[in-house]
Each structure stands twice: as C-alpha cells, then as structure tokens.
Amino acid sequence: MSKYITTPIYYVNGEAHIGHAYTTFIADTTARYERLKGNETYFLTGTDEHGQKIEESAQKHGKDTQIFANEISATFKDLWDEFEISYSKFIRTTDKDHMAGVQKAFLKMFDKGDIYKDFYEGHYCVSCETFFPETQLLDAEFCPDCGRSTSIVKEESYFFKLSEYEDKLLKHYEDNPDFIMPRSRANEVKNFVKGGLR
Ligand SMILES: [Zn+2]
Known part of the structure; x- marks a missing residue:
C-alpha cells in the first residue's frame, strides 16, 4: 500500500x-x-x-x-x-514546478467549467486572510480568530463550484467507509457537507 x-x-x-x-x-x-x-x-x-x-x-x-x-x-x-x-x-x-502544476490543475478545472469569475464581498481579516460572516464577528467588527479589526472587501475572484460536488462527496463517503478517519468523525464531516458547500 x-x-x-x-x-x-x-x-x-x-x-x-x-x-x-x-x-x-x-x-x-x-x-x-x-x-x-x-x-x-x-x-x-x-x-x-x-x-x-x-x-x-x-x-x-x-x-x-x-x-x-x-x-x-x-x-x-x-x-x-x-x-x-x-x-x-x-x-x-x-517553485517553478509547483507553479506549472497549479496552472495545469487550474486549467483542467477551468475547462470542465468548475471555475468561474464572480465578485465576493464580505468582512475580511487581513491578518487571518479570511472572510468571516457577519454573525461570527465580535462586536460586529472584530475578527473572531485574532481579535483584530476587519474591513469590508469586495473583490473579483475566481470561484470553484464546490456546491456541484455535495452529492458526489456524500456518495464517495458511503462507498468508502475508511475515507474519513477516524470513523468517529465521519458524521461530523457528512453533516457539514449536507449543510451545503459554498
Ligand atoms: Zn483575524
């Protein structure tokens, strides 16, 4: 193996x-x-x-x-x-070979229609490089992870159509019971996917 x-x-x-x-x-x-x-x-x-x-x-x-x-x-x-x-x-x-690998993977997904361009707007923490939903902010402004002030950022981005893969992932988990280890965490992961992938 x-x-x-x-x-x-x-x-x-x-x-x-x-x-x-x-x-x-x-x-x-x-x-x-x-x-x-x-x-x-x-x-x-x-x-x-x-x-x-x-x-x-x-x-x-x-x-x-x-x-x-x-x-x-x-x-x-x-x-x-x-x-x-x-x-x-x-x-x-x-690394040059890493860049080449990323470009190859990106193009393959792009050609399949899994990658599309759109806008994303939300509360962004620069330090954590993460967008947070309003419900997670502390005092409607501060980052829940590091406590720093967040700012509203709108940017044009490439998105991956993760939502297309909800059913495929769930079926994969059913067909391969050892895919998520330890097994005691499997329900947690499945419920997360069932909750919708954005
Ligand atoms: Zn932060």
Whole structure:
C-alpha cells in the first residue's frame, strides 16, 4: 500500500515556532511508522509564499517580498533538517514546478467549467486572510480568530463550484467507509457537507 502524508504548507510571514514543529513532528512520526510497516510513503512539507500578510511582513522588515520569503522559508527547512525530519520533498509555492502544476490543475478545472469569475464581498481579516460572516464577528467588527479589526472587501475572484460536488462527496463517503478517519468523525464531516458547500 502506498501512503501520502503532508503537513500544512506553512506561511512565511514569520519564522517557524513550536506550533509548526508540533505538527511536523506528528507527520514525521506517522511517515516513519508507515515506512516501518513496509508501506511506500511520500511525505511532503514546505512553505506557502503567497499572501497579503507576507507582503506586509516583508515591507515591515524593509525587504523585497521574494527575498524575505526565501529567508523565512530557509528557516523552516533548516529547522526540519536539524531535527532530521524525513520529508520526501520540501515544496515552496514559488517553485517553478509547483507553479506549472497549479496552472495545469487550474486549467483542467477551468475547462470542465468548475471555475468561474464572480465578485465576493464580505468582512475580511487581513491578518487571518479570511472572510468571516457577519454573525461570527465580535462586536460586529472584530475578527473572531485574532481579535483584530476587519474591513469590508469586495473583490473579483475566481470561484470553484464546490456546491456541484455535495452529492458526489456524500456518495464517495458511503462507498468508502475508511475515507474519513477516524470513523468517529465521519458524521461530523457528512453533516457539514449536507449543510451545503459554498
Ligand atoms: Zn483575524
């Protein structure tokens, strides 16, 4: 059996901290365990280098965005190497092959009609890079995750037609009972999908 294990790809707006290490150690432990069991295991980690807060952090440090991203990304890689994390690949979203892969996937979805252009307007937290529904805001203004002030942002965006896949996903969960692990979480996931994917 082959296994694919990935950490999140970490944002390079700041240096690695113990939270990143915690996640990476768990993924590394799992990868080593799968290899010991004889499973062919591909273990991915890396850095996400696209986002407004990365640009803002770079400006704060008086650095060009890519140079800043290079430096922070290297602190992650160096740390994982110091701990002998057994990753198969350290990927960066600024890697040429990653860009080519994203373009290929994007075009395939675009050609299928799963990606369309539209406008999105909502309360946006720059720090969390997340839109929040009004009902989740603290005192009708502040981000529920970090407490910072949100602002109304309207932007033209590409959207993925996730709603088209509700029924397909639910059927996939039924046909593959081990798809969601641990199984005790399956109902939670199914109910989330049944609640509508936007
Ligand atoms: Zn926030």
